[in-house]
Amino acid sequence: MTRIAIDAMGGDHAPKAIVEGAVWAAMEYKIPIELVGKQYDIERELDRIDQEGLVCSMGGGIFPHKRLKVNTKSLDIKITHASEVIEMGEAPGQAIRKKKNSSIVLAVNAVVTGSSDAVVAAGSTGAAMGASLFGLGRLHGIERPAIATVIPTMKGPLVLIDSGANTDCTPEMLYQFGLMGSIYAKSVLGIKNPRIALLNIGEEAGKGDELAKDTYKLFDENKDELNFIGNAEGKEIFLGNCDVIVCDGFVGNVTLKTIEGVARMLFYMIKQEFYHDIFSKIVGLLVRPVLKRIYVKINYEEFGGALLLGVKGITVICHGRSTAYAIKNAVKVAYNAVEAGINKSIASYYGEIQ
């Protein structure tokens, strides 16, 4: 049975939110879990949940929560002790070599030994990536693993790849990102024949920097293999007219964080405006359910985490400030990716015998 290893010590709200999310996933989806981290801390959290119940909330408290009675001992959760933790400030490469007993290294190791099938991690992105690359290795044929993030559009979800793993890319790398993103969209999101677009500064062929121009050519020459529909500008990301957006990790990361920043600013402004006068305050109360519905649609928690594609295994990288709800959903993403055999699809493209 597919089991998901979770780095219990990573993220702003670890281990509390992580353990809660793990318990939630084990309850709701019946997914077997392996919690990796300081045994005492994990057990203390599990005990607390057994005593106090599991607080199920989303949206960082803006929605009403419910408290469920749980017996964590009845769930399929095993604990693997890790004596060390890689902190956010540490240089990832050095840290994973030095801290061989850190929770992230041992969580990845659980996949290597076959004890689990995928990793969910909310700590340092660099450490999760490094540990995965180092521990799992690259899939045959893949030059550089990349991070695929699912973002909301007016019509449905879209895969942005690479959203931060690689800077200074080549056209060949971007082509592979397109391939992996397409397989992800197809096998996990269920999109038939995903439409791939290149993030660029104009729609016409020949637009963009040297990398974009050469990448466009490469995709265009291989149209029989991938459903390349051309360039997409930043504003088109959200129209829902393509399913996979390809870019280098620098541009992807800036784009992703810009989306987060704009959304946060607009919600902040809306909130501010509702304190403008007494009339606005009353309207503010009425408008809450409407804003909540929108919040749900664009909430990063819904997809929980981004997939590191191109390694021999599944690693889901979560937001540093992940809540229990985000972790629960990330476990589901990891589970779906394993069940869909996403790596088999990628590897088979490069002719590796599984």
Place this chain on the structure above:
Amino acid sequence: MTRIAIDAMGGDHAPKAIVEGAVWAAMEYKIPIELVGKQYDIERELDRIDQEGLVCSMGGGIFPHKRLKVNTKSLDIKITHASEVIEMGEAPGQAIRKKKNSSIVLAVNAVVTGSSDAVVAAGSTGAAMGASLFGLGRLHGIERPAIATVIPTMKGPLVLIDSGANTDCTPEMLYQFGLMGSIYAKSVLGIKNPRIALLNIGEEAGKGDELAKDTYKLFDENKDELNFIGNAEGKEIFLGNCDVIVCDGFVGNVTLKTIEGVARMLFYMIKQEFYHDIFSKIVGLLVRPVLKRIYVKINYEEFGGALLLGVKGITVICHGRSTAYAIKNAVKVAYNAVEAGINKSIASYYGEIQ
């Protein structure tokens, strides 16, 4: 007296919106105008305004408009005939060489001959840039002119430079963008000692691609000249903790259009949600004034256009779908930039005797 030349034929709503914006600016700010384009078309629009009055509206019709009685003959508006127009699809470089009598080429020429002091253009960005570079030339010491766009943050306006003029930049170019952006923020936006940040994928020094790393070093070495405060991630753009964000034109353009796209999607979603049920529809009516106040804060029309910095002259590049209100504001931006002597400040940095 400072006169602003306007390409009357450029943009989705030209010449109507352009001529209306020009008349509005001439009325409200008493700024002398030179309208460059097909004489018959311009005169017809002016006649229409004289007969029907000037419709003053913002937000593309979502706000109530007022209609002002105008006698355009009493305003300081001169017309310069241009027999050709560069269309959006044309290759800019070729078009400006071929169409020597196009409205954008002659509008730039008005600055070269001294008939006007700045250009406002809402047509092809490439053509406006090309014509300006070719016609006006670069300022002494400036390697590459760049586009500076003002965007809203939670605290105040911020200059994003380069927002689309240059791809494949060097650290030296980015340093100059920072310098020019800083002078713009200081002299036109009135920000004392503007804080400059480098758009990057992490806050720490040593983050990012090769370009970002080398650019960071260059800014860091020259801290006595510019108020460099380090890296800023995409999500920090909107916190208002810096005044100038520096990046290459590829990243800047993607960022700018992403902001536009997210904002549009959120407003679309809000609108959709207010059609959800009868309760939502009623709340929707109540919420309109609140959303309008936010709209005003983030409306691109407020700044009207982006400044092309680094050429011997002032060119304000406007959004293709510019309204009369956007053009009116763009004229003001151009006027302020001329009055502030922005080019003198940039040139004097590189020791040119004016």
